[in-house]
Amino acid sequence: MATEIKLPRLGQGMESGTIVKWLKNEGEPVKKGEPLYELDTDKVTQEVESDASGVLLKIAVQEGEVPVGQTVAVIGEQGEEVSLSVEQPTDGGAPASAEKPAEAPEREPERERGREASARAEADASDTKPQAATDGRIKASPLARRIARERGIDLAQLRGTGPEGRIVAEDVERAEAAAPAAEAAPAPVAAGEVEVLPLTSIRKTIARRLTEAWTVPVFQLTIDVDMERAVALREQLVARAGDGAKPTLSDVLTKVCASALMRHRALNAHFSEEGIQRFPTANVGIAVAAPQGLVVPVIKNAESLTIQQIANARADVVGRARDNKLRTEDLSGGTFTISNLGMFGVQQFVAVLNPPQAAILAIGSVEERPAVRDGEIVPRPLMTVTLTCDHRTVDGADGARFLEDVKAFLEEPGLAL
């Protein structure tokens, strides 16, 4: 009996994924648990393991975006007949429907004429998938094709909203309106020099999440911290690291923030329409500039880890982020985020909130700056940190008290115990 392999839901809120590459060919034997294909979700690219053993009889979707629950392949016994007659979900755009088993949607009887046959032939009539994903043939109306041809728009980049995912004129016009700059860019830059990078899943996610963040009412609080003792602490830890990863100042900050978050639960929170969720553990996200774009792996339960343990966990996750080998679980569950640009010499900056988290801390560089101590101007190793808070969740005084503790713990690490 052949098994249909459906696109799994790999994380909360995942509605679709983009198949990047198959790791097995049709006709090859596959064991349950073996990596079957590479999937690009809005968070990571990862290998998806086979749920069944047998022979990969049919790859239904070679590459491209697929809604959760859609059949992507069939595994069965050698020589077994494969019929992908089961209709694929056609309304995969709605999150609710993604959970449904792939039941045959009822067709209007009036549409029988010819329509059904062609829809079945393509067996992937999802109106959520970019047309590039279909096996070479892009469904588009003649008018849409003409407009695209005349205006130099690539239909493969568009998503069809017409019946059965067909690209109609409106889709082409909308795409053109969405990219007026490219279209209208006047001559000073020769067209050949403009490099257009297609939006990857991760880039789209960054765009969507940060645009979303922009709608949140935020405020910022800035404080200077004397880092003499924290730097000394870090040096002691490095000396003791042994085979472990060398702790960095970021690791010290992770620990300090986790301790402060346990004392200021208002900041260890998510905002949602249902209510503010306050979390019992500090899962601290660390913004990492990976080659494919910004990712925020999460150090879970940072409040109960030693700085050395944090360093080890951080080294592992950051290493994998750089190698594009993160798993969905590495990125989920964050309750607070730290973004450190100090290593680039940035003195101070404002981070954009990472919703639904209530706060994010932006870390500047540690540098010798003049400070007044006992009426004297003296050089001190100072660091400026800026806390961005979601004002729907956190009030100014909550944020200030948190920062006060962060400062105290860094200046006198013993207080964090």
Place this chain on the structure above:
Amino acid sequence: MPELTYREAVRDALATAMRDDADVFLMGEDIAEMGGSMGVTHGLVDEFGPERVRNTPISEMAIVGAGIGAAMQGMRPVVEIMYEDFLTLSTEQIVNQAAKHRYMSGGQLKVPLTIRTQGGAGWSPGAQHAQQLEAWFVHIPGLKVVFPSTPSDVRGMLWSAIYDDNPVIVFEHRLLYPVKEEVPEKLEPIPFGKARTHREGEDVTVIATGPMVHRSLEAAEEAERNGISVEVIDPRSLQPLDEDAIVESVKKTNRAVVTHEAITRMGFGAEVASVIQYQAFDWLDAPIERVGAKFAPLAFAPVMEQFLVPGPEDVLQGIYRTVGRNGD
């Protein structure tokens, strides 16, 4: 402007032509004292006498054959076939004689014959008295075929049919006879091959004939309430066909629904769809929808008849499909 029913408009065109022109005369079953089975020729025998309003035996072949003979001899006969279903009995005369003589005589003979007939469902006439057979005759070179849908159209087009030197079949529809419309004071001929735009719109063009014109206008009103702007065009004459008007409209709206009461399969709408796809291919934003009767003999039972024959709702669904809506 006077308001006439479709029935009165036909009668007015016939009477006006007969007053003007002694060559015009009528033949048909029970058209004199009885006024025809649909009452269209009622009263004409009183004005023009039995010589010019002639009852015939029940032989459609003879009626059309006699009409062809008279036409070739210089008369302008208008013959009535009571139900278009009965055209089958006169098909030899229409297809092999009337349509061919002008061509086969190298233009020496003309057949200025008008054949009036009617049909259509909607009143439970059963399988043998309600067919819509216009497509059969549009297929024959040498014939002109018209299907006027309003009183002013039938008045002006019947006039043009009488004065056309070729055989013309005028299809009337049973349910259209009571339809009223203001008509020009003085009868104005309406040339063939000119479509009439009943309603202008931006999103979808409905090309409708006969009773479907009225059903489409109803559907268009409903669609408008749902934010879809519908253009309704009636070609009026099926042969010759005003391809330009249809193509031009579809180029504007980018979507088309073709509808007639005749059975969809192999119907006249297939030809219209073909014209559109060929001449406006690059303007189409959706498949052309076709709305017609289901492929079955017409049922007596009213509910079954209603099921088979397209109504405004069917046109509306067609409109919705072209714009990618489910139509609920």
